[in-house]
Amino acid sequence: MRFMRPAWTRRYLLVWLGVGLIFLHLVLIWKVIGETDQLVISLVFWSAIVTSLWQRHDRLKLKSGMGTILLGGSLLGLLLFKCLSLFQCESDFVRIFPIWAVLSLGLIASGWKFHQYAREGLLVATLIIPPGVIFRLVDVSIGDLIRLVIAKLASLFLYYAGYNSVQIGVKISLNNNIIEVGYPCTGIPMMVLLIQLTIVFNLMTQFSKIHKILLLGFTVVMSVILSSVRVMIMALVVKDQAAFDYWHGAQGAQIFSTIAFILFALACRWLLSRSSAEANDEDGLEDDYEEAHEEEYEDDYEEEYEEDYENELDGERCTSQHLSLTNTQDIITMQDVVVAGESWTNSAIEEVAMKSQICAQSQSNHS
Numbered sequence: 001m002r003f004m005r006p007a008w009t010r011r012y013l014l015v016w017l018g019v020g021l022i023f024l025h026l027v028l029i030w031k032v033i034g035e036t037d038q039l040v041i042s043l044v045f046w047s048a049i050v051t052s053l054w055q056r057h058d059r060l061k062l063k064s065g066m067g068t069i070l071l072g073g074s075l076l077g078l079l080l081f082k083c084l085s086l087f088q089c090e091s092d093f094v095r096i097f098p099i100w101a102v103l104s105l106g107l108i109a110s111g112w113k114f115h116q117y118a119r120e121g122l123l124v125a126t127l128i129i130p131p132g133v134i135f136r137l138v139d140v141s142i143g144d145l146i147r148l149v150i151a152k153l154a155s156l157f158l159y160y161a162g163y164n165s166v167q168i169g170v171k172i173s174l175n176n177n178i179i180e181v182g183y184p185c186t187g188i189p190m191m192v193l194l195i196q197l198t199i200v201f202n203l204m205t206q207f208s209k210i211h212k213i214l215l216l217g218f219t220v221v222m223s224v225i226l227s228s229v230r231v232m233i234m235a236l237v238v239k240d241q242a243a244f245d246y247w248h249g250a251q252g253a254q255i256f257s258t259i260a261f262i263l264f265a266l267a268c269r270w271l272l273s274r275s276s277a278e279a280n281d282e283d284g285l286e287d288d289y290e291e292a293h294e295e296e297y298e299d300d301y302e303e304e305y306e307e308d309y310e311n312e313l314d315g316e317r318c319t320s321q322h323l324s325l326t327n328t329q330d331i332i333t334m335q336d337v338v339v340a341g342e343s344w345t346n347s348a349i350e351e352v353a354m355k356s357q358i359c360a361q362s363q364s365n366h367s
Contacts, residue, residue: 010062014109021101022046024083028094032086037189037257038131041196045098045127048200049120056116064111072107079104098124119203126199134192139183144170146188146224151181153228158235165235172231177238179231185248187227190257194219194264201268211271218267226256 025046029039053060064072079100086093102124106114114121138146147170155167158174166173170181198219202212230247237243246252 011057014062014105017108018050018105021105022050025094025097025101028083028086028097032094033091037193041193042098042127044197044200045123048204049123051204052119052123060110060116061113062109063113064108068107068111072104072109075100075107076104092130095128095130099128123200123203126196131189131192135183135188138188138192143183143186143188146186147181147183149224150186150228150231153225154181154231154235157228157232161232163236172235174235174238177235179235179238181231185227185231185234187223187230187256190226190253190260191220191223193257194223194260197264205272205275207271207275211275215267215271219264222260222263226260230256 026039026042029035029042033039079097082093102117102120106117110116151167151170151172155165155172158165158172163174172179172181195216198216201207201215207215230252233252234244234247237247
């Protein structure tokens with residue numbers, strides 16, 4: 001009967017609605033945009049969003065009024081209607097699909113309480129940024145610098161590989177053949193893609209700031225190095241037009257993108273193992289401190305227990321002595337003194353009486 005409650009029914013409706021919107025977005029990417037990289041990165045982002053929501057599903061406040069439900073339902077209806085009449089050239093609509101879907105679903109689920117979806121909102125904002133805008137901004141700001149760095153690194157790799165190359169600006173001369181490092185050869189698309197994955201990974205894991213900075217720096221350096229290796233290969237095969245077109249085209253770029261993804265995954269796994277090891281070390285230090293504190297407490301307790309036990313033994317000895325003296329007093333009565341008067345002297349009788357008096361006084365003080 002628990003699953004028949006209205007609250008649980010609403011939760012399951014929201015879950016299935018969200019799954020349907022995610023599947024629809026991935027289909028639109030495959031049909032309209034047709035880019036495998038964009039499909040993979042969207043799948044990764046949606047997986048991160050779903051995981052984040054599932055981790056906090058018990059703490060989410062799913063309460064909304066009729067007004068917000070109608071508004072969210074209207075936006076969702078417009079979204080689905082537009083998907084039915086979508087043209088092949090409307091790739092920009094596919095870009096804004098996630099924010100539209102998340103806004104509609106958020107209004108239906110929680111009304112205007114968007115503050116509880118801050119992490120998911122950041123992930124969606126990172127996902128919908130058009131790559132062309134990022135590429136253009138990077139090209140205008142530091143594009144020439146990146147091209148120069150890649151040309152220098154490619155010439156350096158050729159030199160250590162045993163080839164006499166000459167690097168002049170962004171051009172490399174090898175065996176009377178000159179290639180120019182253009183913006184598509186800089187690996188900026190691959191770098192942007194890996195930076196997006198870095199943002200997802202940093203948001204979904206409990207990394208320290210140092211580990212987050214290391215992962216971001218590794219992503220940038222790895223992209224530059226792989227792009228330099230690709231330029232070096234193109235400089236070596238520049239005479240073979242077919243080989244040059246292969247490494248300069250999408251197929252050659254895909255090989256280096258795959259290598260970049262593998263290295264990125266290995267780096268993330270290494271950082272996770274390091275974080276787990278550091279967490280275990282901290283737990284071990286805490287356990288050692290607790291054990292040492294417990295041992296110290298047990299030692300103090302044993303010492304106090306031994307002192308109390310010794311004091312108790314001393315008290316029992318004193319009590320037994322008092323009792324023995326009292327028994328002596330009980331045995332030695334005046335009648336015995338009279339009977340034994342012939343053999344006892346007056347001084348002995350006075351000494352026994354004095355000891356009896358001292359013993360009685362000691363027993364009263366003890367009690």
